[in-house]
Structures are given as C-alpha cells and as structure tokens.
Amino acid sequence: MNCRLSIKDKIHWIGVNDRETTLFENYWPLEKGVAYNSYLINDEKVAIIDTVKFNKTTEYLEKIKEIIGDKPVDYLVVNHMEPDHSGSMLALLGTYPDMKIVGNKKTFPFIEGFYGITRNYMEVVEGDIIDLGFHKLTFYMTPMVHWPETMMTYETTSKVLFSMDAFGGFGALDGGIFDDEINYEFYEDETRRYYSNIVAKYSAMVQRSLKKLAGLDIQIVAPTHGPIWRSNPGEIIGLYDKWSRYEAEKGVVIVYGSMYGNTAKMADFLARIIAENGIKDVKVFDASKTHPSYILSEIWKYKAAVIGSCAYNTKVFSSVETVLAKLSNSSLKDRYVSVFGNKSWSGGGVSGINAFVDEIGWERIGESIEATYSPKDAEFKALTELGEAIAAKLHETYPEEN
Template structure:
C-alpha cells in the first residue's frame, strides 16, 4: 500500500527517488540522489503534471493506479521536456491511449523528436486555462528557463504553482517531501548547486519568469526536483531572485591546481591570512579533486574568488582550465577575482588566468602573484598583502 502524499485539494505527489544514478545528465555528481517530482490532480477530469525518468516508470505507474484506480487520465501537462521529466510519457500514453498531451507550440516538436509521438496534442498559449472540474489551471510560458519550451502551470483553485525545473534542486526526498519536514540547510546547498550548474546560464530569463508569475497568489511551489514548498514558498522564490541577480555573501573561494604542492602551499597560506583578518567563510578547493559543480555553487554564494594554477605545458593546469570554462559558460557576474600561481621552466598558468579575468570582466583585487620553482619570502609577503586587501574590500561591502 502506497503512502498517499496529498499536496492540497486532491493534488497528490507521485514522484520517485533516484538513488542509483551516480551522475545527473552523466556529468553532475548525485552523492545524495535526486527526486523526480510528478503530480496528479484527481478531479472530475484527471490531470498529471510531468512524468519521471524512464528508470522509474514501473513504480510511477503503480502510484497513479493507487490514486485513481480504473479512472482514465484525461490530460498530461508537459511543463518541460527533458527526459528526466518526460521519460515515462510513452508508457503513460500506452496505458491511457486517450490521454491528451498538453503543451505549447514549442513542446510538440520535442515530443515527436524524442518519442515519435504525433497524436493527442492539446496546444495552449500564454495565459490559457484548462478546467478540470473544481480545479482551474492556467499556463504561463517561461521560455529558456532553461529550455525553449518550458512553462509553468498554476492551479487557481488551490494556489499551487507547478514550476517544472525552476525552484528545484538535487537531493533525494528522504521521507520529508515538504519544506517544513526537511533539513533546510542541506537542501539550500543542493538547490544552489542545481541552480548554478543547470539553470544559471539563463539567469536573465529567470528574472523575466519571476516577474511574470510575481502577480500570482502562490501558496505552494511544486517543482520537478527537490522539496515542495508549502510553508514558506516565498523563501525559494527569494533565493532564485537573489541567485539570478548574482547577489553574493561575504566570503572567499580559493581554487587551485598543483602538481607538486607549491601552488597548494600558496593557497593554504593565503587562506590563513584571510581568516586572520576575520573572514569566516573561506573555502579552498583543489580543482583536481573537487567536481566543478561544487566549486561553482560556492562561487555563486560568495563574493570573492581567488584562482591559482601551476604552469602546465605553458598553459593553465588542466583541472583549473576546466573550472574557468565552466565559469565562462555560467554567465556569472559581479565577483571579485585575484590570481596566483607557480612556474618552473616556463610560465603560462598565471598569464592564462589573467587572460580569463580580462575576458570575464570581474573586478580584480591585487596584482597577480607568481612564484618560480617554489614560493619564497617575496611571494609569501605578496600573498599576505593580497589577503589583507581581499578581506578589507569584503568588510567594506559587508559591514557588521
């Protein structure tokens, strides 16, 4: 017997947890799993909002049967077409062949392209509505948050916003489905990691979407990943607003790549100097050991970034270069940046980072510091001055 999870007024959570997949989109680590959220409204007409990934289809169909029994599914509302949300569409259509597939005009080419489905389409436009009986749904197109076809569905009756990937995050739902049942700090971190790596490139479109749904009376936010926000939906909306405006907190993220420990020694020394100046949020990452998704998440959180690299075949060390490319692709703005590194018979590490800094347009603090063979008194003195300068700038921006 399934434990029915009622969201509100005959709206049920029929999502699933995936703790088996190790890499989301075959790239992002899922150390804490991920949830694929789907919802069903059991009204005069039955509507399902998004499906789940194909590896959970059997469990998913069982949940639907448990709630509606022999009733047909009248509508499948497709807010987003990525396969982790549309992967059970074919199985659902096979089980309910008369089901109408609701989407906007950009949705249907994705459906045909992914699954070869060409029938049962029910097109809706921005602001259109669909009545299920007691419930009335309206559709709000939010293109490029973060695919061209994305939209949100709002239930006017229950004041629930079905927000697809927006307001979602990594992490399986381990018993707690709602925001008042979870460890908030953990899910905030995993939601920011999700945002910064999956959605962030489209932050201007996120701002546009927030303005579009801002006039709605939203009492519950029901995304396709992460917890359902029923007690404090304004919190997750506020976080998305903050992140999409590139707002940051006081703190420093130091990222380095080191072959034989010399650049690592510089990173540790700089971190200690900054901490001595009273900056408590100092994170140090070895780019060769920590996945870029965690690094970018903390860079999205904190204002100051320090990047260090040894020279490697006259270039930036490869693991650091990977991080820099991710920064470029993310579209992140309004950060401070500082540069350090080490060379032996050739340069290329520090100069390569300098080229990145000029390209990305972040405000640089201090002069670049480059040691030769290993850091010596001159470099440690320069790092000491740099650490003090970074801390002083942060204290000016974030007075106690």
C-alpha cells in the first residue's frame, strides 16, 4: 500500500490524518481536521523524520513495519518537539531500542522533560551531514520557528526540505497529499490561519530562516502539517515570505462586538459604504460568533481593519477584547485601522480599542466614532465619511488594482 505514498527515491510519507480532534492545541478549531506528517527514508540506513501525535501511534507503527519489514530504524530526526510531532517517540524507541535520536543541543532537554528519555542522543549542529547511503541529510538550525529547538533537514540527493511546522497548515489530507493533487484554495486559507495564529509572532525569525535556506535547490517541501509541495514549492515559500514581511491584499476586515444590535448596525452600514466606493473584499465578523483564529487570519490577509465595540461594564466587549489580545500578541505590522462603537450609560469600548491602536502602532484612518444609545444621523454621516476615507486610502495604496 505505501508504495502509493512514495515521495521520491525511497522517501515515504508515513503521516496520519486526525479528523477526531476538534481543537488544535485545545484552542484552534479543526473543522476539516489536521494531518500529522512524518517521513521515512528506506536506504542502507533507515531514517524517520519526526513522528505523529500519540492518538495515532498504532496506525503509525503499522505503516513503518509495512515499508521496512524487520529492518531496524537507525535514526529518528527530531526537527520539532511539540507533542503532535514527538508524541510517538516513546513507542518508536520501544520498538527500535538502538535507534539514535538526532537533534540539536536545545532538543534534548525537551525530550527528557516530556518523555523521560535520556539515552541514544545524537547531537547535530548547523551543516552536519548524516550519510544514509544514497541519501544524505544536512541540518539547518531555525530557532523560534516557532519553538527554541526547531530545525530543518535537507536531503541533498533528492533535494527535499523537511521543514517541520514551517510551510504547513490545518486540514486533513483527503486523498491528495501533494500540491498537484488538491484544490489549494482551502489549504491556502488554512495555511494562513495556521501561520497567523501560531507562527506569526516569530515572523522576524521566519525571515532569517528563509534567507538561510535561499541558496538551497529545494525541489520538494515536506512540512509536518498540510500538503507536500512537489510541483511548485516556490508557491508556499513565497507565501511565507509574504506573510512574514506583513504584506497584505486590498481589502477591509470589520470586526465588532454588539449586545443589542446597535454596534452591529454601524458595522453593516460602514461595510456598505466601503463597498459602494469600490472595495470588493469587505469581510464583516461578529466576534461573538466567529473564533478569533479566523478573524486574525483575515486581518493578516487584508490591509485595513475596522474594530468596533459596545461598552461592556466600562470595558471593550469581551469577544472583541480577545481578538485584540491575539492581534497584539501576533506582532502584526503595517495595517490601517479605524475604530467605532456604541455606549449608553458609560463608555469604555471605543476608548479601550483606542488604547490598543496606540499600543500596536498601526496607521489610523479617521477619528473614532462612538454613538450613544443608538447610532443616529450624526454617526451615520461620520461612518459615511469614514467608509469613503478607508476606500480612498486603499485605492491610493493599490493603484494598479483600481
């Protein structure tokens, strides 16, 4: 069976799909599941690149046995120690007790801390080579993409980059495991959601790693989540380069929190004004109904964000406050932002968002707009002017798309 999952030259995909787990890291929704990708090189020496989450260990070991039979596993390369990729390490070591565990000096404290394993360590540093026979593995340290111990492994014969979490995304692999076997629109959205919520805070380190890898002839990108890029690896590398440089597309994300519909009314009115002024990509989210991971992904995609909140016990509405906290932690730069909201007997919603804007340092478009009790003619006039200003700014920023 696994001959159908050969990547190239005795390199096999031995990953698994997880459609049972509902929340990745017990927080991020997995509406379409997730894949844990692991790889096996069946050469004179056998090497496995990363493992899979503990809930799929039995299936995983069966795949290995099917390919190598009674041969031993000589090396387990640990590019990343998060338990969704190292969770089967104990079982693998129990099955292959002489297997060397390959990592860098930052890897081994994680292994001991998570699993109590203290033997069979093989430390590698930048540029070290492990000769498997026909295949040769070279190691590149990529710290904080997105944990301290992360590294990538490059197979020099087949020119495959095993990139751990980098270049990966959410979504189970439904039959197609390669980029040329899938409709990538869904996976691009889920890869951006993965990047913006999990990796994005370390965008500077992503840029540093991309520069380090720039001289390699990468013909296949094999991440630990999502599809394997064999036809157009430059596509996913280019997307990571774009996202880590905070580049954005022409569009607006409006996110709001509303208790009784008044702030929602302002959001819908503003969206219509922006659309009337020629902006086709306008996304409106009720923060109480949409998980912040999807909102953050869209804000990472588009250039302008408009954030609205009712006052809630003198503060920003709780669901909007969560979005602001995630945005602040993501360290996203180079966005336009506008603020609106509603109050009745006290304020706090708009002023709280303004404090966030001051902190994050995005370029503000227009003055804050805050209605009292409900929006009236004065607020709708101000929202009209704001919508026109947002559209004009985007047309100015993206003149080639006008």
